[in-house]
Amino acid sequence: xxxxxxxxxxxxALWTKMPKANAELFALTYGSLVxxxxxxxxxxxxxxxxxxxxxxxxxxxxxxxxxxxxxVAGMGMTTQCQSLRDTAEVVAKMGFKMFLGVQAEVGGFxxxxxxxxxxxxxxxxxxxxxxxxxxxxxxxxxxxxKYSNVYCGVIRGALEQVNLKVECNIVRDTLKxxxxxxxxxxxxxxxxxxxxxxxKEE
Amino acid sequence: xxxxxxxxxxxxxxxxxxAEIDTHxxxxxNELSTRQNYFVLHSALDLVEKSAWTTTNMYLRVVDKVxxxxxxxxxxxxxxxxxxxxxxxGDEVIKSFFNEVYGYYVKLSMNxxxxxxxxxTSKAFETRVRAAARSYLS
Numbered sequence: 542x543x544x545x546x547x548x549x550x551x552x553x554a555l556w557t558k559m560p561k562a563n564a565e566l567f568a569l570t571y572g573s574l575v576x577x578x579x580x581x582x583x584x585x586x587x588x589x590x591x592x593x594x595x596x597x598x599x600x601x602x603x604x605x606x607x608x609x610x611x612x613v614a615g616m617g618m619t620t621q622c623q624s625l626r627d628t629a630e631v632v633a634k635m636g637f638k639m640f641l642g643v644q645a646e647v648g649g650f651x652x653x654x655x656x657x658x659x660x661x662x663x664x665x666x667x668x669x670x671x672x673x674x675x676x677x678x679x680x681x682x683x684x685x686x687k688y689s690n691v692y693c694g695v696i697r698g699a700l701e702q703v704n705l706k707v708e709c710n711i712v713r714d715t716l717k718x719x720x721x722x723x724x725x726x727x728x729x730x731x732x733x734x735x736x737x738x739x740x741k742e743e
Numbered sequence: 744x745x746x747x748x749x750x751x752x753x754x755x756x757x758x759x760x761x762a763e764i765d766t767h768x769x770x771x772x773n774e775l776s777t778r779q780n781y782f783v784l785h786s787a788l789d790l791v792e793k794s795a796w797t798t799t800n801m802y803l804r805v806v807d808k809v810x811x812x813x814x815x816x817x818x819x820x821x822x823x824x825x826x827x828x829x830x831x832x833g834d835e836v837i838k839s840f841f842n843e844v845y846g847y848y849v850k851l852s853m854n855x856x857x858x859x860x861x862x863x864t865s866k867a868f869e870t871r872v873r874a875a876a877r878s879y880l881s
Contacts, residue, residue, distance in 0.1 A: 565853070572855025669853035671865055683856075 548630045552638030555610055559639055568668035575688060585686040592687070596694020597701075604699035607636060625728055626650065628705065629657045632696060632726075641665050649725075656727035659696075664689055664715060664722050672716050687711045692724055704732040748880055749780045749828040750872065752848070752863065753788065759823070760863040764876045783807070784828045787814040791824055801845075802838050817841035819848065821859065832880060840879040847871045 574595075578588045611631075622628045626647075633645035643665060649658035666689045673683055687693075693709035700707045706729045713723035752760040763777070787807035794803050795818055807814040815837045817825040825841055825848075851857055851868050863869075 569853065569855065572853075576855045669850060669855070671851075671854050671856065671867060673856050673864070 548634035549638070549644065551611065552635040552644070555635060555639040556642055558610065561642075564665055564668065568666060568670075571666050571691070572670060575686075579683070579686065585683055589685075589687045589690045592690035593694040593697070596691035596696075597698035598694075599691070600695035600698025600700075601702055603636075603640065603695060604702045607639060607699070610639070611635060625654055625657065625705075628700070629659070629726070632699070633659045636699070637661070649723075656725065658712075659724040659726060661722040661724070666691070667716050670716060684717065687714070688716050689714065689722065696724065696726060700726075701732075706730045706732055747776070747780060747828075748830075748876065749784060750844075750876060751781075751784055751826045751828075753824040753826060754860040755822070756860075757862070759861070760868070760872075762869065762872055762876070764873065764880065780812070780828055783809045783812055784814055784826055787816070787826065788824070790814075791816045791818070791826070802841060804834055815841075817845065819845060821852075823848070823860070829880070836879055840875055843875045843879070844872055847875070 575588070575592070578591050579585070582588050582591060622631060629647045629650075633647045637643055637645040637659070643661060643663060646660040646662075647657055648660060651657070670688060672686070672688065690711060693711060696709050697707055708727045708729055710725045710727075711722070712725045713719040713721060715722055748764040750762045750764060751758050763780075790806045791803065794806050794816075801818050801820070803816040803818060805813045806816045811830050812828055813831055815827045815829065815832075815834075817838075819825070825844060827837060827840070829837070847868055851863065851865060852859060854865075857863070857865070
């Protein structure tokens with residue numbers, strides 16, 4: 542990986558190439574998706590799981606588009622990600638920039654370099670959103686809802702396609718009064734490539 | 744001497760939001776006058792319906808006058824009524840107040856968790872409206 546700024550630069554280059562959608566339309570579409578899930582499943586924990594599942598299917602597809610376009614940008618493939626640190630940079634600076642147009646920051650690496658955090662200053666999904674407080678109908682406790690949980694699924698799905706099994710979790714959320722959004726990503730294992738030992742050539 | 748200011752948002756069937764704004768601290772409205780204010784405001788609703796057809800503007804200006812109190816109204820595109828009871832403020836001032844509240848209302852209605860024509864419980868909305876009222880109407 543060349544340097545931090547180059548990831549940001551090619552993220553910018555990718556972003557200019559992407560077809561754009563209206564941010565409000567995007568936010569409202571996601572909003573109605575989430576509220577529909579809340580209506581259907583009622584239990585916020587189940588809604589979180591569904592969002593993660595949806596995100597996973599998105600991520601599995603996204604990564605292909607990302608890799609094909611990033612290659613054209615003249616960087617991605619020529620310099621492979623050597624460590625999780627590089628992967629984190631690429632996900633935050635290029636992935637998020639390319640698909641959402643926002644710059645994410647990376648930080649909070651653990652001692653064993655197996656987990657990191659992605660910080661989002663502004664979250665395009667949660668424009669206009671205000672979680673209903675506890676004053677109205679305490680039965681369905683929406684404070685446990687992770688509104689932007691689709692991110693977790695996307696990251697999980699995308700990295701799974703490149704043989705990294707990760708677990709994601711939203712640990713800080715501006716909707717819940719935190720000052721920024723933090724997604725914690727934890728590397729569980731590096732998967733071995735498709736074919737098993739039986740098929741390997743001697 | 745300032746009369747109390749009452750701001751109410753009325754939906755299709757019920758009031759959605761109410762805020763009583765004292766322009767001066769200490770001018771505590773007693774219960775009787777509070778009730779009377781609500782009565783004046785709600786009885787102006789018929790006049791709102793009537794005057795809505797006389798103009799193409801959203802801002803309907805003063806629709807009703809009772810003694811010293813006046814009721815100004817703003818009608819949103821979704822037929823939600825913003826009504827303000829006041830003791831004779833400038834037309835333009837109230838217009839800018841309504842426009843600002845309209846901005847907040849639009850933001851609120853964009854929230855996927857807010858359903859159209861239901862009571863507004865958002866705390867943030869209330870503080871914003873009160874702040875706007877303070878800056879324009881006091």
